[in-house]
Amino acid sequence: MEKIISIIGVCVFFVLVSYGCSSKQTALSEKGGIWAVYERECRKCHRVNGKGSLFGRFIFKIPNFTNTKWQDNVSDSRLIISVANGKKKMPGYKGKLTDEEIVDLVKVCVRSFYPPQGQ
């Protein structure tokens, strides 16, 4: 009897885990078209959660988009200019993305990390 219960327990565990993973994977694309651009162009450095890779944060000074102080201190126009022209280790996206996409990336994606998600 105990064996059956533990087998059921393991099954439930795997169902929950696989459900949890797949729902996370679709979440980003479900947020709308601009998130597909974020995923394609920005995610590798800034990550899905906007905090930036650990390595990137220490070596390249990637800002943590979920930091309230950082969000409060930067204007939309400054961020749009940074994304368009590039900033130090970040490439510029002018010409590669449309102006609307760059504006949306800042106003929709970058700003969505503020206030901190999941905290």
Ligand code: HEC
């Ligand atoms: C090659 C890695 C890399 C990619 C790809 C990248 N970034 Fe960055 N990003 C950085 C780094 C590094 C910084 C910090 C620049 C600095 O202040 O020295 C940064 C800074 C920023 C900032 C803050 C700029 C400021 O004025 O402080 C924003 C906003 C930003 N990135 C948005 C984006 C968006 C949107 C994309 C996708 C279109 C993107 N990044 C793609 C590396 C990257």
